Amino acid sequence: MPYHPETTVIRGLARIHRERRLPPQAVPISTHVVTNMPVDANYIVLQGNVLRDYQVIDVAERLKLRDSEQAAELIEVSEGSRVEIGQTLAQRGRGRRAKLLQSDVTGEVVRIDGSRIILQVSARAVEVPAKLQGEVESVGQRTVQVQGTGAVIQCAWGNGGFCYQAFTFVPPDGFVGLSKLDVRISEYRNMVLISPSPLTKGDLLVAQQQEVAGVVAPSMPSNLREFAMQLKFPVLLTEGFGQRRPTAMIYNLLQTNARRQAAFDAVVPEPWSWDRPEILIPLPHGNMTPSVPAVGQALSPGQQVRITRAPWDGLTGEVVEILPTPQVIANGLRLPTARVRLSDDRTGLVPLANLELLG
């Protein structure tokens, strides 16, 4: 019977389509982005204002009037108008004895309801970059589709950061060696560092001190999540948390493309989000158009898979056989399994649920 595992895309060359979206709480501002326009990863394809809180100002109450109709007549702003701090919203009387009602925020008058003014406090601007070198496929009010070609490495976790920078591997003595370099002349400054070993807090502190542009590693202790989220550069984990084995295919691919520029999109994974943390390395494709990675395919013999759980987590291999009946595995559970041949020619029974297709 068909089984459809999760897919993680690890591809040396693929056609990439990505949708960039404004955050849900933002109101869009028009940009000059048009279809077929070439963009680089840092190009801002969407802009918006994040709306903030409302203020309800009761003019009658504030100007001490009993008659709200009379109070409404004193309002000096209109719906849709912008107001600055200190701007008069309503005025009672004239001259030196006039009572003024002034705005204590900068914002927009969104409603005038009788003698009540509802103000929305000015918003913070947000900008969404293309995060991919390529061209714009389509433009919507809140979304932009971008396409390009290159290597794709989907990761397990990110700290929310993003950068488009060249990357290199940490020196052979790791972050310990890096910490001894003078940051002013260090070749690692403003580079994204790839570490094939799990990170420690010390590693992240060194990365911060050395002003690197980002860090990629197989894993780190989960208690560093909060710390990593506060860092200004992207941190990407290819496998997960704790001491996890690196997926050789990922680090080989990074090794092949070392010193190239790449988009490191360390989005924090959410179950209901379309975005996954990923590394996109723009690559030329010549006359050949690479295929788009497929998701949702049924598992079948011959496919390349990655094992996601201990004891063989992070290892990749080829599906040899999908067993027709559930099998008892090492811990006694009876589960649907596949026989997988690992890259070192060992074979083993792996629960189907612990396999992911390499799209």
Add this chain to the structure above:
Amino acid sequence: MSLQNVHSLLITDIGSVHTRLMLIDLVEGQFRLIGSSRAPTTAEPPLANAGLGLEHAVQSMTETIGRRLLDPDTQQLFSMPEMSGEGVDEFLATGSAGRPMRVCLVGLTPELSLASARRVLAGSYNTITDVISADDIRSEAEMINAVLRGEPDLVLIVGGTDDGADEILLDLVDRVRTALTLIRRGTIPTVLYAGNKALKRQIHNRLGALTKVVYARNVRPSLHEERIFPVQTELALVYDDYLGKSPGDFAAVGRQSRVGVVPTIQGYINSVRYLSQIAPDGTGPLIVDVGSANSVILAGVRRAPHFNVHTDLGVGHNIVHAVEAVGPRNVLRWLPFELSEDALWDYACNKALRPGTVPATPEELQIEQAVAREIVRRLADESRPAWGSGQTFSPIIAAGATLTEAQHPGISALLLLDALQPRGMVELRLDPHNLISGLGVAAYLNPLITVQALETGGLINLGTAFCPDGHVRGGRDALSIQLRLDDGKVINRTVRGGEIWMAPILPGVTARLTLRLRSGLTIDGKRRLKLRVTAGAAGIIFDARGRPLTLARPKDRAAQLLRWQAAMSGQDQAPARPAADMQPGLDDLYPAKQEDEYALPS
């Protein structure tokens, strides 16, 4: 709406990880479960199509039982009604997958109408974003901002006895109205009104033009009367509507079912209500379902369902929150090996990243079972005040893969006994297909289907557990057991205090049991029992560990836990560890770094 002429019924339950499917058919005049299947749920991106997972489950079912269910020629997913042994007459769907519905609660008094509203909401998957009441001391702007910040999918308005006070509630409704008019983007939340019936017209005048308003009967028509069920029914329809609009394309599944996608918990509630109403003493079953994202406990007490839903406790999507909520130390105490808190958090974070994966090593399995124990324990502890002191339930039914698919049926039983610590004589059952929830929905339409499908083997019978009340010192004789089988074989056994024993009797075999309890222990107040008992998948269980259950001191605990597990796996000793080559030592691969090696600026 009825299922009187229905002969076959397909029920699906779309969970966060698994989409389960069950086929119930009329066999020799009785409704029976004749097939089941399961596929990974496909509601989350990148597939974002719950129907795909359902289709995979249907294909799998067709391969297993050889009955064609899909209809390639029409727009309908299934061939309906059943024709010449192909297709089905009816399809019903329950679901717990999807983001919980965000609800803003508006009502008069926290102790009355709002308390009732919370009980209504417990019958669905939701998170309360804000509560606005007459006692609220926030300014109007603060209330409006609170409503908008929560981005609710639903505003539930309750309050006022029928024909009672109205002005205060209408004031609150005006604030809601102002907030809704300020929404500039996205969907305006649906409003469910279940308050003073005399105010329906005013509610309509204030909100009707702004958004969809659904009216239910007053949840609190008088001070002393509470009507949860009619409001929950309306809430279930609102939930279906919400799911239909949510990512995951649940609408396509809902269209196949005449009642849409009903919240799984709603199905459970209806089953428990029905089963407790037909029980002679009005006490229904106790059901625990530990899922990936949600967990729930329900019990039938005095012919009514009592339930407790947590949309933030689970062993997959919500395992991190679950460990946080129950406390890592409480989880670690169930592990028969050393594990640091940090390693537990690492495990939980990894599981949350890939909630559909399963433990493949004995250690990881123990961790997940430990978390499940603590989730059940917490649900039960929170519910006991509502059940009443000393309330016992039988049967106890478990759902959710961690509880139902343990390495041995005895371990499933052990998990339930550890977590719930029942007293007396208790039937233990498993519901691996989430059948009870689906049958709860079927009970709306034809209760006969529910009763017959449950009676004819829809559940796995683990067996009877004898759990004496009281304590006997560890190592002293506690229970003297004689089991006389129909084939003449006699099993005599003494179970000591602090131990548990699973009598090795094949499922379905009946034995005459003579049980003598030593001083300090009783079952239903008795110290001697003679009865016929039929063994289940976990034989017949004798739990002399005492109540409340006490775990040994840390240095002896691992041995104690392994002894219990071995006893409940039908082994004399603990399960063998897997071969060394299956467990590469990660510490060897990645020796820990020394922090003081770094040359960091001081």
